[in-house]
Amino acid sequence: MTVHQTDQDAVEPEILAERDYMATCRETLTRMRDEVNTMLATGAGEGDAVVDKYFNHALRQFRKQFAKELADLDGAPLFFGRLEFPPGEAYGNDTGKAREASSPTHPPDCDRVYIGRRGVREDDGEPMVIDWRAELSRAFYEASDQDPLGVRVRRRYGFDNDGVLTAFEDERIGEQVASDAGSGLLAAEIERPRKGPMRDIVATIQPEQMSLVRTALESTLCIQGAPGTGKTAVGLHRLAYLLYAERERLQKEGGVAVIGPNRSFLAYIRKVLPALGEVAVSQTTIDELTGPDLTVERTDEPRTARVKGDVRMSEVIRRHLWSRVRPLEETVEVKHQHRTWRLHPEELAEELDAALSRNIDYTAGRELLTQRLAHLVLRRMEQAGTSGTTTLPQLQRNKAIGRALRQMWPAADPARLVFDLLTDADQLARAADGVLSAEEQQDLLLERRPRSVKSMPWSSLDLALLDEAAALIERPARLGHIVVDEAQDLSPMQIRAIGRRVAISCTVLGDLAQATSPSAVQDWTDVLAHLDLPDGRVEELTRGYRVPAQIIDYAARLLPHIAPGLNGPASFRRVADSLHITRTAPEGTIEATLAACTAALAGEGSVGLIAADDDVPELHQALTRSGLPHTVLGTGEDDLDAERLALTPVTLAKGLEFDVVLVVEPARIAGAEQRGLQRLYVALTRAVSSLHVIHADRLPEALAPELAMNR
Ligand SMILES: Nc1ncnc2c1ncn2[C@@H]1O[C@H](COP(=O)(O)OP(=O)(O)OP(=O)(O)O)[C@@H](O)[C@H]1O
Numbered sequence: 001m002t003v004h005q006t007d008q009d010a011v012e013p014e015i016l017a018e019r020d021y022m023a024t025c026r027e028t029l030t031r032m033r034d035e036v037n038t039m040l041a042t043g044a045g046e047g048d049a050v051v052d053k054y055f056n057h058a059l060r061q062f063r064k065q066f067a068k069e070l071a072d073l074d075g076a077p078l079f080f081g082r083l084e085f086p087p088g089e090a091y092g093n094d095t096g097k098a099r100e101a102s103s104p105t106h107p108p109d110c111d112r113v114y115i116g117r118r119g120v121r122e123d124d125g126e127p128m129v130i131d132w133r134a135e136l137s138r139a140f141y142e143a144s145d146q147d148p149l150g151v152r153v154r155r156r157y158g159f160d161n162d163g164v165l166t167a168f169e170d171e172r173i174g175e176q177v178a179s180d181a182g183s184g185l186l187a188a189e190i191e192r193p194r195k196g197p198m199r200d201i202v203a204t205i206q207p208e209q210m211s212l213v214r215t216a217l218e219s220t221l222c223i224q225g226a227p228g229t230g231k232t233a234v235g236l237h238r239l240a241y242l243l244y245a246e247r248e249r250l251q252k253e254g255g256v257a258v259i260g261p262n263r264s265f266l267a268y269i270r271k272v273l274p275a276l277g278e279v280a281v282s283q284t285t286i287d288e289l290t291g292p293d294l295t296v297e298r299t300d301e302p303r304t305a306r307v308k309g310d311v312r313m314s315e316v317i318r319r320h321l322w323s324r325v326r327p328l329e330e331t332v333e334v335k336h337q338h339r340t341w342r343l344h345p346e347e348l349a350e351e352l353d354a355a356l357s358r359n360i361d362y363t364a365g366r367e368l369l370t371q372r373l374a375h376l377v378l379r380r381m382e383q384a385g386t387s388g389t390t391t392l393p394q395l396q397r398n399k400a401i402g403r404a405l406r407q408m409w410p411a412a413d414p415a416r417l418v419f420d421l422l423t424d425a426d427q428l429a430r431a432a433d434g435v436l437s438a439e440e441q442q443d444l445l446l447e448r449r450p451r452s453v454k455s456m457p458w459s460s461l462d463l464a465l466l467d468e469a470a471a472l473i474e475r476p477a478r479l480g481h482i483v484v485d486e487a488q489d490l491s492p493m494q495i496r497a498i499g500r501r502v503a504i505s506c507t508v509l510g511d512l513a514q515a516t517s518p519s520a521v522q523d524w525t526d527v528l529a530h531l532d533l534p535d536g537r538v539e540e541l542t543r544g545y546r547v548p549a550q551i552i553d554y555a556a557r558l559l560p561h562i563a564p565g566l567n568g569p570a571s572f573r574r575v576a577d578s579l580h581i582t583r584t585a586p587e588g589t590i591e592a593t594l595a596a597c598t599a600a601l602a603g604e605g606s607v608g609l610i611a612a613d614d615d616v617p618e619l620h621q622a623l624t625r626s627g628l629p630h631t632v633l634g635t636g637e638d639d640l641d642a643e644r645l646a647l648t649p650v651t652l653a654k655g656l657e658f659d660v661v662l663v664v665e666p667a668r669i670a671g672a673e674q675r676g677l678q679r680l681y682v683a684l685t686r687a688v689s690s691l692h693v694i695h696a697d698r699l700p701e702a703l704a705p706e707l708a709m710n711r
Contacts (some may be wrong), residue, residue, distance in 0.1 A: 006062060009585070016554065018168065021114075022622070025078045028122060029607070031123070040060060040116075041262045046059060047469065062421075077263040079159055080156070080159075080203035081114035081115040081152055081155060082112055082113065082114050082115065083139055083153070084155075084156075086150070086152065088111065089112050089352065090150075091105070113130055113140075114130065115130055116130070116131070116215075117200070130429075133417060137407075137682075139151045143173050151173045152173060152174075155171075155656065157698065161192065185203075185482065186206075187198045187344075187573055189203065190204075190545055191573075192605070197268050197271045197641070198272055200236075201230065201237070202237065202276065202585035205583060209233070209541070210507055212234050212541075214241055214692070217249070217481065220329060220506045220507070220528065220531070220537070221233070221361050221537055222508040222527055222537070222538045223510075223541060224524060225539070225540070225541035225684075226513070226541075226542070227552070227682070228685065236272045236483065238483070239273065239278070246480075249480065249504075250481060251481075251482035253478065254478055254480055257291060257483070258281060258483045258487065259285065260283065260284075260485045261286065262360055265654065266285065268656055289396055289498070290463035291458065291462075291466060291467070297459075298443045298458065300459045300461055305518045307440045308464075308465065308491070308493070309464070309493040309518075310519070314468055317431070318432035318472060319432075320417055320427065323430065328347065329343065331343065331538040332401070332404045334539065336381075341380050347376065348408065351373060352369060352408060361471075361473065362473040363473050363474045370401065370405055371396065374393075374396045374401060375570060378395055385501070396471065414473060415453050415469040419453045419456050422445065424449075453560065456648060464493040464494045468497070475502070476501055484498055484506060485510070485655060486509070486514075486655055488514055489520050489654075490521065490527075491519035491521070492526070495530040495666070497702050499530060499532045505536075508536075512563055513559060514654065514682050515678060516682070517676045547571060547687060548571060548574055548688075550578050551579050551691045552571045554684065555568070555684035558702050558703070562675075562677075581693045582692065585696060589619060589664065589695070590618070590619070590694070591596065594623070594626050594695050596662050596694060601645060606644055607644055608647075608662070608664070608687075609630070609646070609648065610650050611648075611668075612650055612651070612668040614668075615653050615664065619647055623645070623647060629644075630645040631646050632647045632655075650672075650679055653682055656686055658686055658688065659690075660691075661690070663683050663685035663692070665694070666703065667693055667695065667698055667699060667700060670700045
């Protein structure tokens with residue numbers, strides 16, 4: 001492998017040439033975007049304003065979207081790799097492009113393919129940069145000595161913090177020279193100081209990750225992986241890939257969505273898909289999905305949470321809803337045009353049975369019954385020769401039929417249904433008989449019944465119950481593909497809520513060792529069953545990229561206590577001096593923390609100060625008093641761009657990462673909840689470069705001081 005690097009004084013001619021080509025590509029991209037904007041402004045190609053109104057609207061929408069996709073993102077490099085093929089192999093021989101020494105893509109002796117975040121084309125349509133998702137780009141990630149895929153040389157570029165091309169590594173494929181090609185640039189990319197939200201990994205995505213990214217749309221994947229193995233990155237890149245490969249089909253099936261645990265997490269990942277050219281993906285939390293107009297105001301006790309999250313609740317809700325449907329014991333008198341038609345109880349029961357036997361959802365069944373009752377009357381009228389101009393819709397609006405329907409098949413409100421189950425022991429007992437034990441029913445009931453449904457303080461798990469009820473009443477709209485991150489914390493009922501919205505497939509990401517919710521599923525096959533996608537595959541990522549070996553080994557001491565069946569990841573990197581543990585006197589913790597923050601801010605990159613939720617206000621005050629600028633996560637906009645130091649309540653730390661992490665008082669984190677050790681494992685695995693643990697209280701046993709040496 002040849003590595004080329006600029007030094008300050010002399011820039012290699014080849015690097016200069018590559019920079020020139022980058023500049024040309026950038027100019028072309030700007031031109032492409034300007035053209036689209038001009039077409040938008042002038043309405044070029046649009047038809048008549050009245051006759052072609054809808055066509056014009058669609059064309060404008062398409063162009064607006066395209067202009068957004070062509071936006072040049074913060075000067076991100078337009079290509080990050082290059083492949084050399086024998087002449088004619090990549091582009092064919094009749095591309096209309098003459099082979100000349102000066103042409104970057106068509107020199108005399110080869111075809112060169114530049115790989116980037118999006119495709120860039122010359123005015124005549126010739127490709128200048130190929131989208132990383134195109135078939136031609138596959139070889140960049142997969143070509144090996146054993147299977148060169150036609151590639152002679154693979155080049156990877158290195159960039160400085162301002163996105164200026166400063167280095168490249170060449171790898172001759174098929175020459176069987178042992179090398180760790182790309183690993184230098186991969187380590188540099190991982191260690192590049194962070195500021196603000198997560199970035200894409202498209203330049204350095206690894207083979208084991210790429211094979212998951214490129215898995216066909218039909219396949220549902222559950223990806224288990226230790227912290228920092230790239231699950232989130234893989235999920236987001238898979239979505240970008242699927243949108244490229246199957247855009248029309250996905251649009252037809254309702255589009256795509258990403259579901260994350262909370263808004264802080266979504267703020268953290270929000271820039272990855274736009275950087276890959278995908279600007280229109282909805283990113284939402286599980287609570288927003290299940291309770292779009294409601295706010296979570298309460299957390300359930302672990303015992304209650306376990307019952308509420310349990311899949312048996314679906315049966316309780318189903319029974320409760322359908323128990324409202326019942327035959328009428330009295331005759332219904334339908335008055336129409338001065339005559340009265342009588343519907344007797346046995347006829348009503350027959351119509352009800354017929355509607356029920358269709359097995360359709362509650363609202364559709366209700367409509368069907370109205371129709372059948374109206375039809376029954378109309379038939380009578382016809383038999384008597386008195387139907388005249390009477391129509392079915394007229395009879396459906398008849399008051400007596402409406403009243404009968406309200407008694408036999410009352411309209412249902414999901415909030416009311418769940419409210420009744422959680423506050424009325426008798427109604428719950430009827431619906432849960434033989435499904436939940438008496439103790440479980442007791443665990444479900446609220447201690448004090450709120451005055452009305454409107455004043456009910458809902459918990460996150462309640463929202464999944466509401467969603468279950470709502471879906472029985474009327475099926476929700478579906479999406480082509482859904483990516484679910486941090487899925488280890490979802491309850492079976494929450495997973496069902498996602499499953500019923502999936503039209504084609506799902507990518508589910510998580511780490512069972514990081515499960516902190518008492519109602520969480522225990523295993524990935526159960527997740528697939530609750531999604532109703534039993535043919536999905538469980539995959540595992542085992543190579544850790546984020547966390548240096550010393551830190552992950554330290555955190556992994558907790559694994560036997562929190563997830564005995566799981567191994568820690570094999571870390572890709574060791575970073576000298578990456579783990580520090582400081583024991584202070586109780587009155588010295590705040591001071592030591594402030595000193596550690598100051599020291600961390602003197603270096604580069606992001607700093608995460610992670611503490612038990614209850615300790616955050618005091619730390620916030622101390623940081624403010626000391627004049628240390630910081631963001632407190634979970635308090636509004638979660639603007640990770642604004643400050644380098646993020647004070648992070650530990651319950652919001654999942655999925656995030658920082659160059660330097662300070663964890664304050666592990667014992668308080670571990671002691672704050674039933675799965676506190678899992679929570680601590682999450683906190684200890686957020687660091688890219690260094691972890692500093694500060695404590696006055698005794699450390700949890702697995703992290704005992706005699707084992708925890710400073711390194
Ligand atoms: N191939 C790669 N190239 C460069 N960086 C990578 C690669 N794979 C992962 N990373 C980086 O490693 C870090 C961890 O990735 P990610 O957040 O996707 O991991 P995760 O498995 O979801 O972790 P967690 O379980 O903690 O949520 C991120 O900064 C990501 O950019």
